[in-house]
Amino acid sequence: MSIYAYSAKTIKGEEISLGEFKEKVLLIVNTASKCGFTPQYKELQQLYDEYYPRGFEVLGFPCNQFGSQEPGTEDEIAAFCERNYGVTFPMFAKVDVNGENTHPLFKYLKSQAKGVLGSEAIKWNFTKFLVDRNGQVVGRFASNVSSLKLKEEIEKLLVV
Template identity: 50%
Template sequence: MSVYDIKVNSSRGETKDLSDYEGKVMLIVNTASQCGFAPQFKGLQRLHETYADKGLAVLGFPSNQFRNQEPLEGESLTEHCQINHGVTFPLFAKIDVKGNDIHPLYQHLTNASPGFLGLKNIKWNFTKFLVDRNGKIIKRFSPTVTPEKIESYIQKLL
């Protein structure tokens, strides 16, 4: 299975194919607007603004699985992130990034790129996965790694 075979829902509930991003470098992030790492939205937005025209797609996947730090849904979530963090990159519908109901996207990402000590589970919000133009998961970054520290990896792939 390829990342391009996976379907996701937009914040409006519309089905979207990740194949729409084929040929782009993707930075896939599980987000939460009430998380202590939420200031990273600004860095993610800066990456989006700097590199979108060169082929980068920053994709946010909200999750409420870590201390209920994403209470918002759909359009209200998108509006909150636009107003409070300046986000214009795509934010999708809330998903599970771990557990029994893990979304196929995160099942694929965590299997292909385990974290520290080979553990597959997502440990917290703002875990980031960098995917090359061919759909290969290049690297997984922990929540403490800021978007600025990922920029050099993105530049190499672009």
């Protein structure tokens, strides 16, 4: 099993298979536009710009489950990200990452990389999952971990 078994709706409403990202290193992030961590969009875009030519993608999944910090529509979210942070990496439609309506991709990600004390629940916006070129989850990073601190781990995966 890998993330390639899943699909998701893009922020424009098109259902795509994550198989489209085969052989790429991925950083999958649950995002929000009105969060203290929202400035991480800038770091995510920096990583994307630097490593995309080598086979790296950032996949952003807006989520409104933490303090209602992503209340907008998909169009509003896309416009906000582009206007304020110059986001060009793939963004997806809003998802639930916890609870009974958890998106199947996030069920899988959480089962493959547990959080603090073995918890599967995502604690807040901007939790990051690092995925290797084979679609296997190799790391989970809390909201307060700067995306730029993942450069060394990303580079190792890009070399393989």
